[in-house]
Amino acid sequence: MKNTLFVIILLLVNSHFIFSQDLVQSGPMVGYSTMREALLWVQTTTSAEVHFEYFDKKNPNKRFKTEKYTTQSKFGFVAKLVANQIMPGKEYIYELFVNGEKIQRDYPMEFQSQTLWQWRTDPPEVNFAIGSCNYVNEARFDRPGKPYGSEFEIFESIYKKNPDFMLWLGDNTYLREPDWNSRTGILHRYTHTRSLPELQALLASTHHYAIWDDHDFGPNDADSSFWQKKATSEIFKLFWGNPNYDVIDKGGITGTFQWADLQFFLLDNRYFRTSNNNFTTEREILGRAQIDWLINALASSTAPFKFIAIGGQVISTEADYENYATFSNERQYLLDKIREARIEGVIFLDGDRHHTVLSRMQENDRVYPIYDLTCSSLTAGTNNNKEKLNTYRLEETVVGQHNFGILNVSGPRTNRVLNIKILDKDGKELWHKDIKAQDLRYKTYDK
Structure with a gap:
């Protein structure tokens, strides 16, 4: 009985996870970058709560979150959220969450902040x-x-x-x-x-x-x-x-x-x-x-x-x-x-x-x-x-x-x-x- 209950719970959890993955229509996409913020974009298939979490590649233990946004039909189920806790010249890994579930992808999800070079060094390549x-x-x-x-x-x-x-x-x-x-x-x-x-x-x-x-x-x-x-x-x-x-x-x-x-x-x-x-x-x-x-x-x-x-x-x-x-x-x-x-x-x-x-x-x-x-x-x-x-x-x-x-x-x-x-x-x-x-x-x- 316990084994049966465990299997049922596991199936329910996996089904919820798979369903969350299916809620992404396109993206995520990285928009503009500045020294202090960057834009993150995603489109869902139906109304869903979306947010991003991100961290400096060199300091993965310090995580940041964007605001949460519920996508709407009249706006194409698009979410545009700003990563506004970044510092210049850094590379960040980000994660997408839809209805609280982390979305998995088999390719990198990364963005960068622009370098503060003025009065310091030559401009970057x-x-x-x-x-x-x-x-x-x-x-x-x-x-x-x-x-x-x-x-x-x-x-x-x-x-x-x-x-x-x-x-x-x-x-x-x-x-x-x-x-x-x-x-x-x-x-x-x-x-x-x-x-x-x-x-x-x-x-x-x-x-x-x-x-x-x-x-x-x-x-x-x-x-x-x-x-x-x-x-x-x-x-x-x-x-x-x-x-x-x-x-x-x-x-x-x-x-x-x-x-x-x-x-x-x-x-x-x-x-x-x-x-x-x-x-x-x-x-x-x-x-x-x-x-x-x-x-x-x-x-x-x-x-x-x-x-x-x-x-x-x-x-x-x-x-x-x-x-x-x-x-x-x-x-x-x-x-x-x-x-x-x-x-x-x-x-x-x-x-x-x-x-x-x-x-x-x-x-x-x-x-x-x-x-x-x-x-x-x-x-x-x-x-x-x-x-x-x-x-x-x-x-x-x-x-x-x-x-x-x-x-x-x-x-x-x-x-x-x-x-x-x-x-x-x-x-x-x-x-x-x-x-x-x-x-x-x-x-x-x-x-």
Whole structure:
């Protein structure tokens, strides 16, 4: 009788444990990191109480807890909790608890706090991944024919490179016709994409930041007239972990973050955009308010490399698709302001095109070259466009297969070097290039 009772109790305990594991829909994911806090994210399958516990790798006996939060249907059963008892320059292991039960995973669940290097040492070496255009197939809602998404093992390759963080450059998910007309559909699409099995290990131990482009904002080529843009803004913020959004207080997702001595400017190329087919008014992609904020923020930044992330190509001369060249007046205003303010170290990062290319623009020998790195596609369909109409392209950098980028910044504070590597789905290098910060400075200064 005692043995039978013991077996029953053991079965009940195990059943409860297994049920708790099944309550996790996607994640956990690590969002932004600062010196004193980091964001932890998870999505459950139904309403559940969630919290995280974490500890310094070198001091596992001192444990900390986040607040508890009960996930809700109207917010996609998403929990975003802050680990706010961390110290600079530490590596932490964290644990996820759902309804009081610890969730087990067969891959590391870790995050790091940023290093306090200022006035002490040279800035640390930084490794980060970039990519765009992630299409996860769902046959019942996809167009008939050959699936558009493939080679999802690319996320396992990115994970193996162990970047400090990943910057997603738009089209991170693809809203379909059944999705973008309702909040229910938008939540479903973001949930479906985030639940991809091959993605989970990367989410759990790499910090993530993101911008959007048309497909995670709304329909193909969507613009400011999209009637659901407030809903997609809300849901984008639910599913991503940037430290700030809408820094210009006009809607959308514009923001910025720092990592070591680098600064990233996250632009919104959809919320304020004029329709591609509307030529009756002043045409804009970013809008004057967002550009003026950007110029001011760039002018305030002391970063040797100032990375501007935007959903589409900026300096390409190919006035086709949705390139900035098709909005020539506003693009010229943006580039003129960068030059007029004598801002140094600018590099554009973007996606959209379903191929990768590095472009280099230098108007004369008195100004430094501005680079534009287009990195696409992660899993969505690719093309072999050679960018023949883009006079700034570096031909040897055109890639027409699934790929991602690993960017490394190293060297002493006064001589930082950016190394760009583009790798295929298996993590094999396709090309690399070094750019010195000192080469992105003005040679003379006319007072």
